[in-house]
Amino acid sequence: MVKSNIDECQHPNACGPHAICQNVPGNYTCVCPEGFHGDPFRGCVDVDECQIQGACAPGAHCRNVVGGRECFCPPGFEGDPYTHGCLDMDECSRGQPCGRNALCTNLEGSFRCACPPGFIGDPMSECTDVNECDKNPCGQNASCKNTPGSYVCSCKEDYTGDPYKGCEDINECVALEKPCGSHAVCQNAAPGYTCLCPQGYQGSPTPQVACEQKDNVFVVQDSNL
Ligand SMILES: [Ca+2]
Ligand SMILES: [Ca+2]
Ligand SMILES: [Ca+2]
Numbered sequence: 001m002v003k004s005n006i007d008e009c010q011h012p013n014a015c016g017p018h019a020i021c022q023n024v025p026g027n028y029t030c031v032c033p034e035g036f037h038g039d040p041f042r043g044c045v046d047v048d049e050c051q052i053q054g055a056c057a058p059g060a061h062c063r064n065v066v067g068g069r070e071c072f073c074p075p076g077f078e079g080d081p082y083t084h085g086c087l088d089m090d091e092c093s094r095g096q097p098c099g100r101n102a103l104c105t106n107l108e109g110s111f112r113c114a115c116p117p118g119f120i121g122d123p124m125s126e127c128t129d130v131n132e133c134d135k136n137p138c139g140q141n142a143s144c145k146n147t148p149g150s151y152v153c154s155c156k157e158d159y160t161g162d163p164y165k166g167c168e169d170i171n172e173c174v175a176l177e178k179p180c181g182s183h184a185v186c187q188n189a190a191p192g193y194t195c196l197c198p199q200g201y202q203g204s205p206t207p208q209v210a211c212e213q214k215d216n217v218f219v220v221q222d223s224n225l
Contacts, residue, residue: 016043018067035067059086076109101127118149139166158191183211 008014008028009021015030019040022029030040038045049055049069050062056071060081063070073079073086091097091111092104098113102123105112115127131151133144138153142163145152155167172179172193173186180186180195184207187194197203197211204212 016041018044018046033067035069056081057083057085074109076111099123099125099127101129116149138163141167141169156191180208181210184208 007023009023014028015021016039018032018036019030020033022031032038032040032044035047035049036044037047046064046066048064050064055069056062057080059073059077059079060071061074063072071081073081076089076091077086078089079086088106088108090106092106096104097111098104099122101116101119101121102113103116105114113123115121115123118130118132119127120130121127129146129148131146133146133151136144137151138144139162141156141159142153143156145154153163155161155163158170158172159167160170161167169188169190171188173188179193183201184195184197184203187196195207197207200214201211202214204210
């Protein structure tokens, strides 16, 4: 009598769901494959590997799937989620994640964009310079010049002082040495100054250079006309 070896594994219900059927001489056996546990004859059940500590590398997230698990780095992190783990991604060091003129700050798991001081707008698209001069931020008698991120005040010509608080007229008659040359009288003005020749004197060639005594003969002739 020849006992033939029947392959019980040909029978579709020889093992439970997910189990592997192994034919052996005169018999067969069922085993649960890796990633499954339970009774292989009744059915293997997926192991939730995510419940096991260290299923994924540090910083990685775990997702249970039938027969295994998937590890992945959460948004803002990068690395190998299965071996070395996930580390913060420095978004600021690659490309330009922020808008024009914006400042990028790397954060753990993310990054931040901000407009620098003196700029306004949406840091994700574009920061534009504030024209501070529109609000007349300078002191009296000072002029304002807008600059990227700031502004500059300067005293108008012939004025002196702190242009951010206010500028005063320079009294050239005191500040300068002999601004009106010889014989002339200096008269301060705001701005500037004038030089006047005293009575009986005339500018030679202008009062700023010198005043000379008038020719008396010429004056007599003039009045005789
Ligand atoms: Ca699983
Ligand atoms: Ca980051
Ligand atoms: Ca500005």
